Amino acid sequence: MALTLDTIVDKTFTELNGGDAYDRNEVDDFLNDILEEMENREKETESLKRQIADLTEQLQAAKAEASQPKVSIPTELPKVERVTEGYEVVLNKAQSLYDDIVSEAKVKADGIIDEANTEAANIRTTAQKQITDLSDKLASLRKQTSDYYDQLSRVIERQNSSLLDLKKLL
Numbered sequence: 001m002a003l004t005l006d007t008i009v010d011k012t013f014t015e016l017n018g019g020d021a022y023d024r025n026e027v028d029d030f031l032n033d034i035l036e037e038m039e040n041r042e043k044e045t046e047s048l049k050r051q052i053a054d055l056t057e058q059l060q061a062a063k064a065e066a067s068q069p070k071v072s073i074p075t076e077l078p079k080v081e082r083v084t085e086g087y088e089v090v091l092n093k094a095q096s097l098y099d100d101i102v103s104e105a106k107v108k109a110d111g112i113i114d115e116a117n118t119e120a121a122n123i124r125t126t127a128q129k130q131i132t133d134l135s136d137k138l139a140s141l142r143k144q145t146s147d148y149y150d151q152l153s154r155v156i157e158r159q160n161s162s163l164l165d166l167k168k169l170l
Contacts, residue, residue, distance in 0.1 A: 003037040005137070008144055021159050027152065034145050038138060045134045052127045059120040066113050 011030055013022040 003033060003141075005140060005144070008034065008141070008148075017159070020162065021155065022152075031145070031148075034141060038141055038145075041134050041138050041141075045131055045138070048127050048131050048134075052124055052131075055120060055123055055127075059116065062116055063113065066109060066116075 013026045013030070015021070016023060
């Protein structure tokens with residue numbers, strides 16, 4: 001049963017003894033439901049934390065892989081001495097083309113890395129927000145459960161006191 005804060009706040013129990021007591025089984029069942037929901041949310045929070053860690057690892061691996069050149073390409077073509085003028089023109093054009101290709105590849109790689117970093121940051125931000133929201137809800141549920149236990153304890157104390165007074169009168 002998925003509990004919400006409204007479900008907890010609006011919960012009513014069968015009153016016994018003219019409204020001085022509640023059905024203990026109903027109260028116990030409801031408290032068990034609250035504990036189960038808190039456990040489920042803690043598991044969900046842990047799962048989200050593991051997903052963030054996995055995504056962070058994947059991002060680091062992708063960064064490391066992207067920074068490693070796949071093929072060793074010489075930065076300059078060797079100069080051939082005493083070649084005819086035609087060969088020299090071809091070699092210069094090849095060098096220029098090579099430089100253009102390497103430059104374009106670097107720009108594309110940087111773009112891919114930036115896009116991956118942005119996407120990872122968005123995923124991390126969303127997951128952190130979900131963790132924060134769930135943690136806040138969990139804290140609220142814990143506070144409400146504690147308050148409910150306190151109220152229940154006071155009701156039980158009043159009932160015990162009333163029973164003792166009634167026993168003294170009899």
